[in-house]
Amino acid sequence: MGLNVYAPASIGNLSVGFDILGAALSPIDGSLLGDSVSIESSTTGDFSLQCVGRFVDKLPADPKQNIIYDCYLAFRKAMADMGRTDEVAVSMVLEKHLPIGSGLGSSASSIVAAFYALNEHYGKPFSEAQLLAMMGELEGQISGSIHYDNVAPCYLGGIQLMLERDGRISESLPVIEDWYFVSAYPGISISTAEARSILPNHYSRADIIDHGRYLGTFIHALYRGDGQLAAESIRDVVAEPYRKQLIPGFDAMREQMMADGALAVGISGSGPSVFVITDSKEKAEQMHQWMQANFIQNDRGFSHVCQIDTLGTRVLEETA
Ligand SMILES: Nc1ncnc2c1ncn2[C@@H]1O[C@H](COP(=O)(O)OP(=O)(O)O)[C@@H](O)[C@H]1O
Numbered sequence: 241m242g243l244n245v246y247a248p249a250s251i252g253n254l255s256v257g258f259d260i261l262g263a264a265l266s267p268i269d270g271s272l273l274g275d276s277v278s279i280e281s282s283t284t285g286d287f288s289l290q291c292v293g294r295f296v297d298k299l300p301a302d303p304k305q306n307i308i309y310d311c312y313l314a315f316r317k318a319m320a321d322m323g324r325t326d327e328v329a330v331s332m333v334l335e336k337h338l339p340i341g342s343g344l345g346s347s348a349s350s351i352v353a354a355f356y357a358l359n360e361h362y363g364k365p366f367s368e369a370q371l372l373a374m375m376g377e378l379e380g381q382i383s384g385s386i387h388y389d390n391v392a393p394c395y396l397g398g399i400q401l402m403l404e405r406d407g408r409i410s411e412s413l414p415v416i417e418d419w420y421f422v423s424a425y426p427g428i429s430i431s432t433a434e435a436r437s438i439l440p441n442h443y444s445r446a447d448i449i450d451h452g453r454y455l456g457t458f459i460h461a462l463y464r465g466d467g468q469l470a471a472e473s474i475r476d477v478v479a480e481p482y483r484k485q486l487i488p489g490f491d492a493m494r495e496q497m498m499a500d501g502a503l504a505v506g507i508s509g510s511g512p513s514v515f516v517i518t519d520s521k522e523k524a525e526q527m528h529q530w531m532q533a534n535f536i537q538n539d540r541g542f543s544h545v546c547q548i549d550t551l552g553t554r555v556l557e558e559t560a
């Protein structure tokens with residue numbers, strides 16, 4: 241029996257909670273924005289991975305350099321640690337729909353889809369919390385330090401706040417139902433590890449106070465269902481001032497979106513994708529058109545009108 245698992249794109253940080261907030265995205269036109277992984281028992285007795293999809297060309301040529309293989313090794317080791325050593329190897333197919341280095345949680349999407357598929361295939365040996373911990377480890381291997389703000393929303397859906405306590409890595413926050421997100425990827429690539437390395441090691445007292453105030457107000461406003469206040473609190477003093485120079489046309493884009501009635505504008509993860517929040521579907525469609533005409537740089541770029549994906553990672557198809 242085989243399975244096909246889909247893991248949605250995500251916005252790390254949400255521009256107000258660096259490394260500790262993230263949201264999963266779902267295009268409103270019903271299309272899928274995320275990687276998927278198919279899995280079945282290997283007929284040769286060896287692990288195999290085939291990679292297909294629009295953004296496959298930037299993946300490492302050797303399947304054993306793909307993060308999916310590391311997920312498989314980590315999963316098998318964890319199973320061996322619980323005494324399960326005689327399991328049959330698997331054949332996996334990765335459909336790579338999220339560009340690498342896009343700020344859309346591309347590596348997280350592959351990692352989460354892989355772990356979810358492995359857990360389903362081998363009869364769910366691990367709990368949600370155990371799986372999330374393994375996903376964070378693997379994401380940390382790629383970006384240089386463990387951060388759950390992509391893997392948690394990608395896996396669990398919704399807006400996630402990282403608690404990082406034993407057994408409670410992440411918890412869901414309330415979602416503002418009438419928020420529309422325009423998510424635009426300009427088509428160039430930024431390495432997450434490099435975008436992390438350019439951030440300061442120390443911040444001023446004023447920045448720390450502002451950061452605490454914005455994040456506290458944001459969470460308070462979500463619990464009150466006050467979308468206006470929540471969106472107004474989306475202000476980034478930690479990453480945007482340093483990262484925005486990596487994104488061509490960022491300031492002009494922000495100015496245009498705010499003039500067009502955006503409630504908030506920010507960098508998605510480590511960029512170069514950006515997100516815009518509005519409470520009007522019509523405005524979101526207009527902003528999406530503007531992004532396509534003005535922000536996207538080449539034929540690899542794209543823009544989508546999305547809402548929060550509350551389902552998270554799921555099985556799309558089971559095959560006999
Ligand atoms: N399945 C995969 N998906 C994404 N990146 C992968 C995968 N397997 C290996 N990689 C490597 O991991 C790195 C991901 O870079 P990163 O900047 O973290 O991307 P992103 O921010 O899109 O997750 C790249 O060097 C890429 O070649």
Ligand SMILES: N[C@@H](CCOP(=O)(O)O)C(=O)O
Binds near residue numbers: 252344435
């Ligand atoms: N908190 C991380 C998020 C990185 O997201 P990605 O989608 O760019 O991998 C950071 O800002 O470094």
